[in-house]
Amino acid sequence: xxxxxxxxxxALVRIGLEPGLAGALLHTRSVVHAELGADxxxxxxxxxxxxxxxxxxVSAPLSGMLHQPNGLLHHQPQRLCARPxxxxxxxxxxxxPNSAEFGTLLSAGAAARLYDADSARFLDALQQAxxxxxxxxxxxxxxxxxxxADTLGPVRYFSLLRGTYG
Numbered sequence: 001x002x003x004x005x006x007x008x009x010x011a012l013v014r015i016g017l018e019p020g021l022a023g024a025l026l027h028t029r030s031v032v033h034a035e036l037g038a039d040x041x042x043x044x045x046x047x048x049x050x051x052x053x054x055x056x057x058v059s060a061p062l063s064g065m066l067h068q069p070n071g072l073l074h075h076q077p078q079r080l081c082a083r084p085x086x087x088x089x090x091x092x093x094x095x096x097p098n099s100a101e102f103g104t105l106l107s108a109g110a111a112a113r114l115y116d117a118d119s120a121r122f123l124d125a126l127q128q129a130x131x132x133x134x135x136x137x138x139x140x141x142x143x144x145x146x147x148x149a150d151t152l153g154p155v156r157y158f159s160l161l162r163g164t165y166g
Contacts, residue, residue: 011097012067015090017058018111020119021165022084026149026157027052028077033069033091040066040093042101047090049080053149053158056166061105064095122164126152129160 017025034046045057046066069091072079079088095101106114126148133151142148149157 009097010064010094012092013062013064013095014092015058015061016088017080017084017090018115019084020115020122022081022088024122024145024161024165025049025051025056025081026146027154028081030077031069031073031080031090034066036066036069038066040064049077051154051158053154053156054162056158056162058090060093062093062095062099062101064093064099067092067094118164122161125160125164126157129156 016022029050029052032048032050034040034044038046040046040060040063042060042063044060046060047058047069049056049058070087070089072087073090080090082088129152130142130148142151152160
């Protein structure tokens with residue numbers, strides 16, 4: 001997710017996670033950002049999200065300079081999962097408004113279709129994993145993501161998450 005606002009000759013772009021991924025990142029312990037002012041190339045890892053099951057690397061969608069990490073996440077990393085479109089954003093990036101990379105970003109409709117497909121693949125992977133441990137078809141099978149994560153264990157749950165979104 002991103003929004004653009006002009007700043008002199010550059011633009012500030014707010015970087016965050018799409019809500020499906022953010023909601024699936026259970027037990028977020030901390031968010032580790034690159035150094036303030038760091039130059040990031042599109043695809044560079046920044047930041048890293050530490051969860052109970054492992055570390056999730058987030059790739060920069062554009063090239064630019066790390067302008068400001070979201071300070072709220074330092075003491076309340078769970079905001080990333082609970083409010084990704086509000087105060088759970090990750091950081092702002094200073095980008096040239098003339099960058100050709102803007103043209104490579106997905107439209108809102110294309111992004112929504114991609115996010116829906118990712119969510120469906122993740123849910124399918126979770127159902128298969130639950131079936132593998134014998135919980136997939138019983139009347140007491142887990143119904144919520146935290147219950148599924150508890151049933152599978154944090155490492156296996158995170159592995160499926162990273163396999164889908166990572």
